[in-house]
Every structure is written in structure tokens, then in C-alpha cells.
Amino acid sequence: MEKRSSLSICLRLLKLVKPLAGFMVLAVGMGIAGHLCASFLTVLGVFAVLSVLQVTTALSLKIIFILLAVFAVCRGFLRYGEQACNHFIAFKLLALIRDKVFRALRRLCPAKLEGKEKGNLISVITSDIELLEVFYAHTISPVLIAVCTSVFMCLFIGRYHWALGGLAAASYFILGCVLPGITSRMSGGHGADFRKQTGELGSYVLDSLRGLEENIQYQMGEERLKEMNERADKLSEEEKHMKKLAGNNQAVIHTAVLVLSLAMLLSSSFLFQKQLIGFEGILISTVALMSSFGPVIALANLSSTLQSTMAAGNRVLDILDEMPLTEDITDQPEQVFSGARLQHVEFGYGDEKILSDISLSISKNQIIGITGKSGSGKSTLLKLLMRFWERDQGSITISGTDINCINTLNLRNMESFVTQETYLFHDSIENNIRIAKPDASREEIEKACRKASVHDFIISLPNGYQTNAGELGDALSGGERQRIGLARAFLHEAPFILLDEPTSNLDSLNEGAVLKALCQERSGKTMVLVSHRPSTMKIADYVCPIEHGRVS
Incomplete structure (x- = not known):
């Protein structure tokens, strides 16, 4: 501060x-x-x-x-x-x-x-x-x-x-x-x-509530409560x-x-x-x-x-x-997606080097698979393509233009990003999907859900698409949340789709349905597919292994 x-x-x-x-x-x-x-x-x-x-x-x-x-x-x-x-x-x-x-x-x-x-x-x-x-x-x-x-x-x-x-x-x-x-x-x-202690107590209480099941399972409730009371007492003394x-x-x-x-x-x-x-x-x-x-x-x-x-x-x-790490870009010529390229990209969080000398060419209408151990930098690479972070060295281009010279809104419209953990708002399932395209019709939403193999599940619910997803999506399983994330990506209709472990929470049957949908949707789409599952990599045209932050 x-x-x-x-x-x-x-x-x-x-x-x-x-x-x-x-x-x-x-x-x-x-x-x-x-x-x-x-x-x-x-x-x-x-x-x-x-x-x-x-x-x-x-x-x-x-x-x-x-x-x-x-x-x-x-x-x-x-x-x-x-x-x-x-x-x-x-x-x-x-x-x-x-x-x-x-x-x-x-x-x-x-x-x-x-x-x-x-x-x-x-x-x-x-x-x-x-x-x-x-x-x-x-x-x-x-x-x-x-x-x-x-x-x-x-x-x-x-x-x-x-x-x-x-x-x-x-x-x-x-x-x-x-x-x-x-x-x-x-x-x-x-x-x-x-004020500082008030904020820290709020964070601790929120953290304890979110981890309630773990606290019960490992019998840490008394310990957390003791710490909470000590913080509250200290705040009261202040x-x-x-x-x-x-x-x-x-x-x-x-x-x-x-x-x-x-x-x-x-x-x-x-x-x-x-x-x-x-x-x-x-x-x-x-x-x-x-x-x-x-x-x-x-x-x-x-x-x-x-x-x-x-x-x-x-x-x-x-x-x-506070200054953002990546500023919004405006007033640049609009770009139409025609491929992406990374050349000698390096990136690290502080002193911790994550990616070293990464070079990768992503041609239009290809599915590129990226594999590697946990912590090898696979997810970080997708975040750099989204320009959530600025690379330390090297260049990242989309349609032959450096991403730092592409309007932020233009870049977001060209890309869809499906993360490992799909966040769901405390709202209906329909509205949770609609955020990918606010003016989408009900038919468009249902079509996207069918592609993500989640439509049948949604209509089986008592209130169908109007079912409330619950706070943080607690009313749904991890696989259901993940498929809703995919439905968002399909609804967004971006030509460049980045998928970070899109099948990690799915069983083999649902994984097969989602992979089939991705193959059916590949016409006019370019995909970067990050996964540790060999079965998921079967739909990729080219697989790029990453080890210790480098392309092997």
C-alpha cells in the first residue's frame, strides 16, 4: 500500500x-x-x-x-x-x-x-x-x-x-x-x-467458507475458528x-x-x-x-x-x-484472423522463469495440441495469446500483426478462451451462457449447448435453462460447469479458440462427445488445445510438447 x-x-x-x-x-x-x-x-x-x-x-x-x-x-x-x-x-x-x-x-x-x-x-x-x-x-x-x-x-x-x-x-x-x-x-x-485488519479478516472468512468441505473433512474447523476468533479479537482491541x-x-x-x-x-x-x-x-x-x-x-x-x-x-x-500490466489498445486497424505465431517468447512471474525461447506457428483451420507436465507453462502460453500478460521477450503475432498493435476488443472478438475452471455467476444457466453473446437468441444458446453436449442435461432440470447455477456454480458438477464453458465458446463464434484442459473433468463418454463436437466445429476455426490426456490429443493435427518451459 x-x-x-x-x-x-x-x-x-x-x-x-x-x-x-x-x-x-x-x-x-x-x-x-x-x-x-x-x-x-x-x-x-x-x-x-x-x-x-x-x-x-x-x-x-x-x-x-x-x-x-x-x-x-x-x-x-x-x-x-x-x-x-x-x-x-x-x-x-x-x-x-x-x-x-x-x-x-x-x-x-x-x-x-x-x-x-x-x-x-x-x-x-x-x-x-x-x-x-x-x-x-x-x-x-x-x-x-x-x-x-x-x-x-x-x-x-x-x-x-x-x-x-x-x-x-x-x-x-x-x-x-x-x-x-x-x-x-x-x-x-x-x-x-x-482498515487493513478488517480486509484481512474478510478474506480469511471468505476463504474459510469456500473451503468448508475441506475443513470438515480434515477436521480443521476448530483451528480455523480459533484463528478467526484471534483475528476478530485483535480487530476489536484496535x-x-x-x-x-x-x-x-x-x-x-x-x-x-x-x-x-x-x-x-x-x-x-x-x-x-x-x-x-x-x-x-x-x-x-x-x-x-x-x-x-x-x-x-x-x-x-x-x-x-x-x-x-x-x-x-x-x-x-x-x-x-495501480497501473495494469496490459493496457487496453484502441484506434488500431481492425484485423481478421488468419493465423498466429510465437517467436522466441520468454516469460516469467517475477524471478521465476516459466517459458524460455518458445517458437510456435499456428496456421488457420488447424488444431494444435500442447502437452506437458503440470507447471510447464501450457496455460501461461494461452494467457499470453489472450494478452492477459505481457511477454518478457520475443514476439506474438496474430494475422501477421503484433498483438500489442491489435485493438483489445478486436483481439477478444477473434479469440475464445475456455479455462480449466469455469466460473459461473449466481444467475440462471441461460444467462451464464449468454454472456458470450448478449444478443443471442434462445435457439442460438441451445445450439451451442448441443455442441457442448450439455443441452440434454439442462432440459432435464426442473427449470431447464432458467435453473439457477448457484453461487460459484456449486449447484453443478465440475464436468457440467466445464461443458457450460465450452457452450460459451461455441456461442461466441470466434475463429481462434483456446482450450485449457477442456475435458479434464469429463468421463470418457462425455469427453468423446465434446471431442466429436470440436471436430465438427473445426471448419473455419483454429484451435489450440492444452491437455495432459493422450485421448484428447487424438483430434490434434499437430502436437507440441512443452518441458521445463521449452518446446521439446
Whole structure:
């Protein structure tokens, strides 16, 4: 995780407000007016008391009561309007940020996401982005409101004496800046640690749920539960420490309010004794200060939660700023598939070399078989052809053009990739297949399923094609999921089909049916078939063995 200062995080998050700047100005304006109305309700009350005591004031009793009624009503409407604008901005921006995050994840996948903890990603997408609502709805406008109302009240109190105006300014500065700064420094990195531990706990729980059967089989449930409880307890301790700091912060703030109010009372009394201000100046200055602490207290209270908010913002920015290993390519001439070629290709994951000096020619309308031991680089080769990863050296061309010069959308339309593990969404079987061609008719889907030898199985289900595949495809066997993956490839109708162990989960009968379908569909198609089964390789025109990352 990149370490950013709170200021840099705030500035980055503030840039997102630009499209909604008008609503922000409106929220701040209503907030300033609302807080001033609230403060002057108390001040006007003092003016009314002075009038009753027959102390000469600038306002008559009648005017005071009219203003009290107007300010009271306006305060309610202005407060509602301010909160409505702030939350409108917040939720609009949260939707915008989620859209940006999903777009970033799309750019990063699959290469940059293979090593990411899924629970941590879910935590960023959900709770971290949700926490930014605090920043947009309860931080930006409160800061501006606190500054503006404080300046106005300093000028108002300073009318009685400049020293009282200066004391008011110092009071606002201590409550709104000094104390929050101290609290933030005391919090240290607890906010970032809390967000990190939350994400890690989410990953661990998700991992435990997915491996529930293995945990039961090997009696690891108690061990996993113990670890889960230890992580939860550690997270609770972190939260307890943060709550304690927040409580101490509240105590210090309220003590400071009393001390600063007392300081204003003593200072104004001293000036009264020196006959520099009248009795009115004592009451109005003290009451005006005490009634106007609301905006700066709200600002001070934010410091205890702002650490977590900034940590959440930092985690979101990490995703938005991360550079993909393969950038999407656009604005290149469209290509029509006419064959592929790899020349002296080398690739490795970090320091681990996977492929060394791979050269392979794939002619149009051929079925090329690739065999080799597990870990020899067979699947990696297909991912390079899909441009999921960038090769380290050598060249990969399709239709005589380097794949780095082919539009990403064009490349995806030319290729179909069937992986070893077919992912199924929590949706109907029909919709799971339809993702290969969103505008496909029911007849086209059924035709693709017949080719993949899965149509008869689907129609035997109680709800047929509308049967829900279950979360992660748990309602289906491995072989059924694999055949649905093949149906997707057939529906996609790409001229270049990459098959990674397409029959590994099938029995010999279904394997024969799928291989027969592949042979029947080979007209106008080029296939690269990765498998460790000799029976699968029988349909290949040419078999290329790979050992230790090299073509043997």
C-alpha cells in the first residue's frame, strides 16, 4: 500500500467534487446561514433580557421577538437543506467512485488481480467506499462552514473590543485546528491498521467458507475458528483503542469549551472594569462565543473518525492509481484472423522463469495440441495469446500483426478462451451462457449447448435453462460447469479458440462427445488445445510438447 499524506488524500478526493460544485456551494451557504441563525437565537435572547432590564440596546423588544421567530424557522429549513445537499453529493460521489473502482479493476484483471485477496477487495468496494460518505457529507462543508462562521463571529464579537475578537479567533483555532491535530497525531496509524485488519479478516472468512468441505473433512474447523476468533479479537482491541481515543478527545473538547468560555467571561469583565466596554459587551461576547462553538466542535469531533476515513480513501486510491500490466489498445486497424505465431517468447512471474525461447506457428483451420507436465507453462502460453500478460521477450503475432498493435476488443472478438475452471455467476444457466453473446437468441444458446453436449442435461432440470447455477456454480458438477464453458465458446463464434484442459473433468463418454463436437466445429476455426490426456490429443493435427518451459 502506498503511503500518502492526509492532505494529498483530501486533495485527490476533493477533485471528484468538481461536477457537483454547485451543490457544494449551496450546502455551505445554507450551513453558514443555519449556524448563524442558531447562534443568534441565543444572542437575541440576551438582547431581550437586556431590554427587559431596561438596558439600552440597538434592537427593540418587538424586533427581537420577530427576529427570533424568523431565525428559528429558517434554522430548521436551512439545516435540512444543508444535510440534503451534503448527502446528495456524498451518495452521487460514492456511485461515481464505485464506477471508477470497477473500471480500474477491469483494467487490472486478470494479471494484477490474481494475487489479490478477494475479501480485501470486497472490503474496499463496500465498507471503504461507504466510509468516504463521512468525508463528503460530514467533512468538506463542515470545514468551510466552521471557517466562515468563525470569521463572522470574530468580527461580531470584535465590535465590542478588538481583544475579545482576537480571543474568539484563538478559541476557534484551538478547538478547530490544534486539538484535532493533536488527536490525529495520537491516533497514529490506527485507522490504517484497522482498515487493513478488517480486509484481512474478510478474506480469511471468505476463504474459510469456500473451503468448508475441506475443513470438515480434515477436521480443521476448530483451528480455523480459533484463528478467526484471534483475528476478530485483535480487530476489536484496535477498535477499542480508537474508541478510547475518541472518548478522550470528546472530554478534552468539552473541557476546552468551558475553559475558553470562562476566559471570554473573565476578559470581558476585565475590560468592563477598565470601562472599555459596557455591561452589554460582557453578556453578548460571552454568550455569542459559547453559542457559536457548534461548527468547530463538529470539526474537532471529525478528527477521531477522520483517520479511518483517510485510510479508507488511501486504499481506494491504491486501486485507482495501480497501473495494469496490459493496457487496453484502441484506434488500431481492425484485423481478421488468419493465423498466429510465437517467436522466441520468454516469460516469467517475477524471478521465476516459466517459458524460455518458445517458437510456435499456428496456421488457420488447424488444431494444435500442447502437452506437458503440470507447471510447464501450457496455460501461461494461452494467457499470453489472450494478452492477459505481457511477454518478457520475443514476439506474438496474430494475422501477421503484433498483438500489442491489435485493438483489445478486436483481439477478444477473434479469440475464445475456455479455462480449466469455469466460473459461473449466481444467475440462471441461460444467462451464464449468454454472456458470450448478449444478443443471442434462445435457439442460438441451445445450439451451442448441443455442441457442448450439455443441452440434454439442462432440459432435464426442473427449470431447464432458467435453473439457477448457484453461487460459484456449486449447484453443478465440475464436468457440467466445464461443458457450460465450452457452450460459451461455441456461442461466441470466434475463429481462434483456446482450450485449457477442456475435458479434464469429463468421463470418457462425455469427453468423446465434446471431442466429436470440436471436430465438427473445426471448419473455419483454429484451435489450440492444452491437455495432459493422450485421448484428447487424438483430434490434434499437430502436437507440441512443452518441458521445463521449452518446446521439446
